[in-house]
Amino acid sequence: METIDTILRRVTTLVGIVGVGAILALMALTVVTVVFRALHIAFPGTYSLSELILIPAVSLSLAYAAMQNEHTRATLFVDLIRNDRLRNAIHGVMLILGSLFWVAVAWATIREAIRRGAQNELSPIINVPVAPFRWSMAAAIVLLVVVLLWQGFKLLRGKEIGEAAHFQDPKP
Amino acid sequence: MSSVAIGFAGLAVVFTLIGMGMPLGFAMGLIGFAGFTMLVSFDAAIVRIGVTTFNLATNHAIGTIPLFLFMAHLLFAAGIGKDMYDFFAKWMGRRRGGLAMATVGASAGFASVNASSLATTATMGLVALPEMRKHNYNLSLASGSIVAGGGFGALIPPSGMFIIYGILTETSIGKMFAAGIIPGITLAIMYVAAIAIWCRIDPDAGPRGPRYTFRDKMRSFSKTGEVIALFTLVMGGIVLGWFTPTEAGAIGALGAIVISVARRRLTLASARQAIYATLKTTGMIFGILFGAMVFNSFITASTIPHHIVGFVTEGQFPPLAVLLMVLAVYFILGMVLDASAMMTLTVPLFFPLITSLGFDAILFGVLVVRMTEIALITPPVGMNVFILSGVAKDVPLTKMFKGTLPFVSADLIHVALLISFPVLVLWLPNL
Amino acid sequence: AEFNLTYSTTYSPTHPYGQADEQWIARIHEQTDGRVNITPFWGGALINSREGIDELNAGVADIAYIAPIYASSGYDLNRLTPQFFYGYEDALEVLQVYMQLWDEYPQFAEELEGAQVLGYNVGTPMHLMLRNRPFNQISDLQGLRIRSAVDFIGALTAAGAEGVTMPMTDTYPSLQRGVLDGVIAPYEALRSLSFAEVINYYSELPHSRGAYPSRAMNAQAWARLPEDIQQVFLDNVQWLTETTYLLSQESEEAGRAYGEAQGVQFNTVDEDVIAEYSSAFEPAARQTAERLDAAGLPGTEILEKVRAEHAN
Ligand code: NA
Numbered sequence A: 001m002e003t004i005d006t007i008l009r010r011v012t013t014l015v016g017i018v019g020v021g022a023i024l025a026l027m028a029l030t031v032v033t034v035v036f037r038a039l040h041i042a043f044p045g046t047y048s049l050s051e052l053i054l055i056p057a058v059s060l061s062l063a064y065a066a067m068q069n070e071h072t073r074a075t076l077f078v079d080l081i082r083n084d085r086l087r088n089a090i091h092g093v094m095l096i097l098g099s100l101f102w103v104a105v106a107w108a109t110i111r112e113a114i115r116r117g118a119q120n121e122l123s124p125i126i127n128v129p130v131a132p133f134r135w136s137m138a139a140a141i142v143l144l145v146v147v148l149l150w151q152g153f154k155l156l157r158g159k160e161i162g163e164a165a166h167f168q169d170p171k172p
Numbered sequence B: 001m002s003s004v005a006i007g008f009a010g011l012a013v014v015f016t017l018i019g020m021g022m023p024l025g026f027a028m029g030l031i032g033f034a035g036f037t038m039l040v041s042f043d044a045a046i047v048r049i050g051v052t053t054f055n056l057a058t059n060h061a062i063g064t065i066p067l068f069l070f071m072a073h074l075l076f077a078a079g080i081g082k083d084m085y086d087f088f089a090k091w092m093g094r095r096r097g098g099l100a101m102a103t104v105g106a107s108a109g110f111a112s113v114n115a116s117s118l119a120t121t122a123t124m125g126l127v128a129l130p131e132m133r134k135h136n137y138n139l140s141l142a143s144g145s146i147v148a149g150g151g152f153g154a155l156i157p158p159s160g161m162f163i164i165y166g167i168l169t170e171t172s173i174g175k176m177f178a179a180g181i182i183p184g185i186t187l188a189i190m191y192v193a194a195i196a197i198w199c200r201i202d203p204d205a206g207p208r209g210p211r212y213t214f215r216d217k218m219r220s221f222s223k224t225g226e227v228i229a230l231f232t233l234v235m236g237g238i239v240l241g242w243f244t245p246t247e248a249g250a251i252g253a254l255g256a257i258v259i260s261v262a263r264r265r266l267t268l269a270s271a272r273q274a275i276y277a278t279l280k281t282t283g284m285i286f287g288i289l290f291g292a293m294v295f296n297s298f299i300t301a302s303t304i305p306h307h308i309v310g311f312v313t314e315g316q317f318p319p320l321a322v323l324l325m326v327l328a329v330y331f332i333l334g335m336v337l338d339a340s341a342m343m344t345l346t347v348p349l350f351f352p353l354i355t356s357l358g359f360d361a362i363l364f365g366v367l368v369v370r371m372t373e374i375a376l377i378t379p380p381v382g383m384n385v386f387i388l389s390g391v392a393k394d395v396p397l398t399k400m401f402k403g404t405l406p407f408v409s410a411d412l413i414h415v416a417l418l419i420s421f422p423v424l425v426l427w428l429p430n431l
Numbered sequence C: 001a002e003f004n005l006t007y008s009t010t011y012s013p014t015h016p017y018g019q020a021d022e023q024w025i026a027r028i029h030e031q032t033d034g035r036v037n038i039t040p041f042w043g044g045a046l047i048n049s050r051e052g053i054d055e056l057n058a059g060v061a062d063i064a065y066i067a068p069i070y071a072s073s074g075y076d077l078n079r080l081t082p083q084f085f086y087g088y089e090d091a092l093e094v095l096q097v098y099m100q101l102w103d104e105y106p107q108f109a110e111e112l113e114g115a116q117v118l119g120y121n122v123g124t125p126m127h128l129m130l131r132n133r134p135f136n137q138i139s140d141l142q143g144l145r146i147r148s149a150v151d152f153i154g155a156l157t158a159a160g161a162e163g164v165t166m167p168m169t170d171t172y173p174s175l176q177r178g179v180l181d182g183v184i185a186p187y188e189a190l191r192s193l194s195f196a197e198v199i200n201y202y203s204e205l206p207h208s209r210g211a212y213p214s215r216a217m218n219a220q221a222w223a224r225l226p227e228d229i230q231q232v233f234l235d236n237v238q239w240l241t242e243t244t245y246l247l248s249q250e251s252e253e254a255g256r257a258y259g260e261a262q263g264v265q266f267n268t269v270d271e272d273v274i275a276e277y278s279s280a281f282e283p284a285a286r287q288t289a290e291r292l293d294a295a296g297l298p299g300t301e302i303l304e305k306v307r308a309e310h311a312n
């Protein structure tokens, strides 16, 4: 158990860094576009590029939030359950069941990544291959599934996963 | 089972799962996927889910949300949001519910620099909610004023919803923008009134703050410099054509960094905290959006909306009755569908009917956008509420939905007002 | 009805494509004696991806408006050959040439993975809409920022302008505030996208859009239909294609009239200038043709045919 926790913590750090990089890149790209525009320097690939950067920004943030155990849930009814074990078990089952949705998303994403990759899908204007970005999304969603299953498993075993603090924000 | 029956069964299961504590987006996505599989096929569901999620992950308009979130987290980290609310507290804090009223006003102001309700809600949620909590505001009142205020994003130009309506119905986008202004102002007044009434009934909901001297009040102006500078930069840049409203998030975030670094308000540590918080809240919000989009596909395919629309369009009702029924349909569909899904699904069906009955296309557009904004705050699927709960995780959803009730009432009165006095909508665009 | 089919389109019934669909749906119902009922989903409610073919082939809807020209990959002939029609000013001519190509090269149909094509669209030519001054010569484009389809960016760049592929929802506010100096769009957009409110000049510099298969039925849905009903659909292919074109043309004229009423200044462009501008499309078209050749498709062959027909 400890090992898996450690591995996930390391992966979290990595995902966090890449995801943060994507969001900062998105901001930088927009700012550069606006500045270039003011200077009358043509930069026609902006929209294509920002669409590409959005893919890891969004999908890695999904995985990161899950690793931080940050899900938006309605706990009104489950909080009425006084028995900790039962409440945790229901929580665990819900995470495992809910992860099925992300299994479907991962499947769909991988399928598209393979098919479009074979067709040499290129981002318009900048002609950058889209495949790596599709794969980054697939990897992030698979990671999300793994995290959900692990959290669900721990809850079923009666272990707390902590309120949004199971994995700390990566320290420098 | 018929499509409609599957649709209703799916709705029932979704709410059961949500009630049992499954994360919102997961429940909507899972049942959306399973339902679509039952209605069409597994293959179709996989392809649909792949296209929907990838479109969402590359959607430029929605993609601005992380940057608006980043801006808001920076404002929070640098204490700029706090200063703004100190200012509000000094000037309006003596009035019961004054900070909630200020939140409504600030949301309306923020709506003039971005085109999206979700971005408005997320930003104001990060800035306003902690401050109202600190001043012991009732959580329902505080969150209600934020999620309702989020609706200004689509009503006060620039507005993505007006552009979509304009394109769907070939109505003048310029006139739609002009038409949103007076309804936006009147709505703000009604929200303020709703807050005042709430605080009259329950004085503890928005407690009076301490009294400040005139000198204190004047001094608090000096602390609003950062916010004013940032707002001027973003608003000015849009008006002068330096950048688009969707680019405003990035400029705002950079502006927040520059201003707070220049004023020595931001440390490297707090900046790092802000960006990681952005990543986390982005993930939570997109987790819900992914699920909601897939769920929309399922509800659409269930033909439930088609049947409801068919009932209204095929019955021979008098014009005003039809209009009211159409709005009622929006209210009901709005409970479970996302705003933009509702718009694209039903406007093409209702628009010819409504205009053939002699109603003005612009008036109908404003009413539809009003209804889609109400949809964002009505239970059980209310995206603005979900977004706020994404950035304020510890506030229970039920408290938030309870807080929307007075605002939804104000909304309905406001819609009645617009129908009774169309001049409120049509005066500016027809100038 | 005996056969209930779903039809998905990203357009709404106010758009000429949607109007054609409504008439077509009624016609099919009537000509099959009520045995076929088609339920339309407008505005991208059911299939909202720009090309729609993948989802049609997976059976998300039985029938769909498709636009292989917007696909990000795959359907190479359908997607890329519209580029070859640069310089064409008459949409009907484009349609004629294109339909000959479809007859001649079965590869076009094969790319659609068995989907049965029920109608074709030809894009009416787009022109140049500008905020500040009309376009008369190539040098007028120098330094301008123009919202454009990907295919036109090369030519804009060659003329010293900057092509921007901004989403449609951003375009109006950008033209309004001067983030953009202009947009390449058809007359119809003056009204339907409200561009007449935010531009002042409409210069008739043609940007041909080529043609494409635009409505198709999922292969399994098609196979389930008895032959006599299939025949009704087949008998209406030409009708749907023509009606779509005629309604588009009407809408173009209405768009122009609306623009005139709004005070938009229209100007024609000198033939020599059009020819010079169009020649900038050639290198990209050649490149595309060679890429198709390399993939074993008759790229250069089709390019030559399209160009030869234009020279006639
Ligand atoms: Na707005």
Ligand code: NA
Binding pocket: B334, B335, B336, B337, B374, B375, B376, B377, B378, B379, B380, B381, B382, B383
């Ligand atoms: Na709702």
